[in-house]
Every structure is written in structure tokens, then in C-alpha cells.
Amino acid sequence: MKASFRSARLVVIDEAQRVKNVGITAKLIHDNYPETKLLLTGSSSIDLANTIKEPLTSRSIDYILYPLAASEVASNATDARRLIEKSLVLGSYPRSWQMADNDATTYLRNLANNYLYRDAFATNAIFDTTIIDRLLHLLAFQVGNEVSYSEVARHIEVSKETAMRYIDLLEKAFIVFRLSQYRKNQRNEVGRLRKVYFYDLGVRNGLIDNFLPLSYRNDVGALWENYCIAERKKYLQKMNIYARHYFWRSYTRQEIDLVEEIGVNTGAYEFRYKDQKVKLPSNFVADYPDVPFKILIKDTLSDFIYQ
Template sequence: MIQRSLMPHLQQRLKKGKAVILTGPRQVGKTTLLRAIQQQYEGKTIWLNCDEPDVRQQLTNATSTEIKALLGNADLVLIDEAQRVKNIGLTLKLLVDNLLERQVIVTGSSALELANEIQEPLTGRKFDFHLYPLSVEELVNYSGALEEKRLLERRLIYGQYPEVVLNQGEEDILLRNICDSYLYKDIFTYQDVRKAEVIQALLEALALQVGSEVSYQELAQLLKIDQATVVRYIDLLEKAFVVFRLRALNRNVRNEIAKIRKIYFYDNGIRNALIKNYQPLNLRADTGALWENFLVSERFKSLHYAQKQVNSFFWRTAQQQEIDYVEEENGQFKAYEFKWNPLQKAKFSRTFTENYPVLSTAVINSANYLEFVLR
């Protein structure tokens, strides 16, 4: 088993009198992680799979008496796919408030319904965690840094979903299955979005614009829908853990462009599956975009698993001065340029370095990237 970086963080939150909520896209290993916790737990556990209709029925609008009867003498309660239970937040509130000796861990493959259901009832009663596709750190710990460097091109092309990583030679079939069966299924289930072809076209357009500024207006014109619908669909795709947004830094300098954003995919393989392109890097025109998407998504994983809070941006001016990625922590800035080729150089704009308290600058390439993505 590939050890997940979240495991020690989850274990540290047990027996604190609060629910542990684990969200993430389908097929990233949430159930496997739950099984690992169950195996290591010293005490009686109960597993409630909410894909089962009778489990859903027993957890829906249950009283504290009914919950206690269902759990028996188990002191660790594992609830998988909890977003499928109506009013699950109220059920969890009763469990946490009335059965203080029980520890509950909840997974949800989509934040859409789950977030709506649990945020208010569980205010102050939960710890939130997010599980991503496999991180570079997890893969380095599994197979070693040398092996991961050898496999870097495959990671850029096929991504890091666990099933894809562990089944070399079947990557395109597995990625197609994830895209067709899981990727944005929850959007249609919970948000009454009926135009699958529009979502598909939007994702393809975003996949082709990775690393570039995204215009909602241009997307609306391309898809022949209104701009408000584009914004809503991107927000839903973000909540479904398909894409995420990076905003522009705009604070001190004249001519900085503020109202633009970049949109990245959580996984390179998903991005390439959407445009049906698995060509090797030497035959591609989008290597730079793949490299940027890979590094930004890996950095987000690393920060999350380290439980480190920073502000993340890119930076650009009207004069086309730009920096690929900027982090702000405690009022100081780190600036990064991304170049696939180790021989490529990059200059950092004096407009930026003279107007911001810059702690460091670095060019991240295929030779030194581990320093950037490992904790």
C-alpha cells in the first residue's frame, strides 16, 4: 500500500471530541485510507457504507436513540460516501453531541452536497481534511526519489490517480473510465445540471488554456452560454475537485492586472484525457503548460498536507511582465518561474522585486523540482 501523507494528521485528530471529515474526488483512495485507519485502530469499529440503501435509511433523520442502537458498542464509527445521506449533518451533530465517547470519521466523494449538509450543523464540531490524487511526496516515499525522477514524464502525461499509477500500460483506459464515470457525476446528481455536453465542452476549453489567463467572457462566447453560467459551472467543477483557480496578485504596483485568473486541473492525467492526448513530451507543443499544471497542483498538495497556510497567486502587468507563481506568508513573498528544461533561464521583473518584500526567487525545472514539491 502507498502510505498517504494525511494518515498521521487524521490519527492526531482522533479522540478529540469532534468528527473528522475527509473529502476528495472519487477514486483517489479515501476508502482505502479509511480501511487502513480501521486496521490500526485499537478498539471496536463499525463501517457504514452509504452506498447501501438500508444504511442510508437508518442514518436519515435518525434520533440519538436510533443512532446509539445502530452503533452498538463500537467506539470508532466510519461513514463512507456520507453525502448520499439526506440531512447527514444533523445526524452527525447528534452523534457528536450525544455520544461523546464515539469517534466518527466521515468521507465524501463530492463536496457539493456534503458541504451544504454539514457546514452549519457541525460548526465547531469537526476537523476538515482533503485527499488528492497521489502526491510526489507519497510516491517518493513509496518507490524512491530516483525512480520518481525516471517516471516524471509519465506523471506529466498520465497523472497520479492511484489506480493509474499502479497499472502501467492501462493508463488511457483507466483515465477514460474516470472521466466518463466519476469526474463530474456529482454535479449532475446534486446540482440539477442537465447539459452534460456544455460541461464537457467547458472542461475541454479549460484544458486547452492551462497556464494561460482565463476569460469568462470568451468562454461564454465560445460555448454560446451566458457568462453567469460559465462562472457557476466553474465553481461547481471546483467544488467537485476537478479544477481550481489561481488569482492574480494585485496590491501595490500600477498597471497590475487584477481581474484575471488561471485555472488548473488537480491531475495532469485528467487534463490530457479530456483532450485525448497522451503523446510523449518530445511530440507535444504544450509541455510548458503540463509542467506548470503539475507544479502548481503538487505545491497545493504539499501545502495542504503540511497544514501550512499561505496565499497563492500569479502576477502580471499590462506590459506583459509576469511571474508564474507567487506565495505570500507573513507579509513576505516567494516568487517562482517554471521551466521544464534545466538549461532555460528566467529573469524576475524588477517592477515586482522592487515593490514587494521578496524573500526569495527561484526557477523550478525538471532537475530541481523535488525541492519545490516536497515538504
């Protein structure tokens, strides 16, 4: 180890959860060579945490390596708006942006259907690939809609507990993320529902095998909502801002796409790909009169996701 790391300024260990005793090794490097920075990457947060959490207590910082952000594929906000359609269809994986569109769709189909979670679940023996595949396809069609664990379980023919566990695995593998419902014990608010989004829309479109241009699609609203929320998460991490995200719905089916809490400040957001009038739900206004509300369309999104 002395010969390998004494002069190194940065040591990168990819898929670190596969390396035997990687946590102890990383601790020894950190303690003996404080000038050397260690970057440990893994496809699954749970597997990586299980191998390094205890040895590296108070010695590490967690960081999510998202797909490319809008500010990384565009030189300015105007350029970012121009590239939105490509992001909605082909996603933001770096490799897909280096390819011609036809090659990118082939790559994404192959990734989504053959390799998407294999590395992430390599050390987790308790999973069924058939169930995972069916679950992923179901969730891909549910983007933007509320997800009932009971309904998901019924469709993929497993118990509710199994469905919840598999969705949790997919989230820890950075394939999907969930929003819970914003509720402050108001009588007109529905509880215990979730929305599930994909970290990358190219993966989502690969799962349903749909790479058509937006003008030929009937899911533009769902794509736009997913894109805005995922890009917001990237932006906030880049700016080192911690936020809690929710969606809101009442029993009368009034909805708000995103409620964001940053410290003591709360904001409500609706996402519309095209400019259209949106009325703030009356129940939300009555229950949360001090929460500001914004409608974000393609031409007004820059300050929300771009820096």
C-alpha cells in the same frame, strides 16, 4: 445506532451528501460516542457542506483528499524525480498507478468523458452536461494560460455569469482550481484575470485524449506548471501550512507563474521543465524588491513539493 457504533473506533460514510439527515446523524454519533471518529467524504464540497455544516458547527475539520502526492508514489526525492514524467502524463489517481500504462489511459479516458463530475453534481439539478463537457474541454486546452470569463462564455455559447457559475461548480467538485492575479494596486499590473488548473493531469489529458510521451508533446510547459502548483498544494496541506497562491502579470506581458503568501512571507516562483535562463521581470523587481524569486526545474523541485 448504539448497536452499530458503540464499539467502532472509526466510521466512514462515503458520498455522505447522498445520505438523508447525515448531518444530524453525525452530530448524534459525535456527541454520544466521543471516542468514535467520523470520516465523511463527498465528491462536492458545496453539497457536503450544505448537509453537515450547521449540525457539525465547531465539531468538524475540512480536509481535501487530493490525488496521490509525489511523496506517496516515491520512496525518496530521487525516485520522485524519476516518476515525474508518468505523473505529467497519467496523473496521480490511485487506480491509474495500479494499472499498466495502456490500461490506465483507457481508464482515464472513460473517467474524463463519462464519470468525472456525475457523482459531484448528482444533487445539483441546475446544470447542463453538454455545457459542462464543452467547458471542461476548453479549460483543458487553457492550462497555463490566463482565462477570461467573457471569452469562455463566448466559446461555449452561454452568458458570462453562467460560465463563472459552472467553473465554480467544477472547482467545488475538486476537478479544477483557480489562481487569481497578484496585485497591490500597482499601475502596471493587470487585474481581474484568472488561471485554471486541474487537480489531476491524467484527467486533463483524458479530456483532450493525449497520452503521448513528453518528447512528442507541445504542452510540456503547461503540464509542468500545473504539476508544480498542484503538488505544492498537496505538500502544504500535509505540512499543515496555510498559503495564498496567485500568478502575476503586467501590462507589458511580463509574467510570474506563482506568487505564494505564507503569513507575512511572500515568494515568487517560475517553473521550467528544463534548465534555462529566466530573467526576473523588471516591473516585479521594481514593485516588490524584497520578494525572493526562485526558478524550479525537475532537479530542484524536491524541497518545494517533497517531504
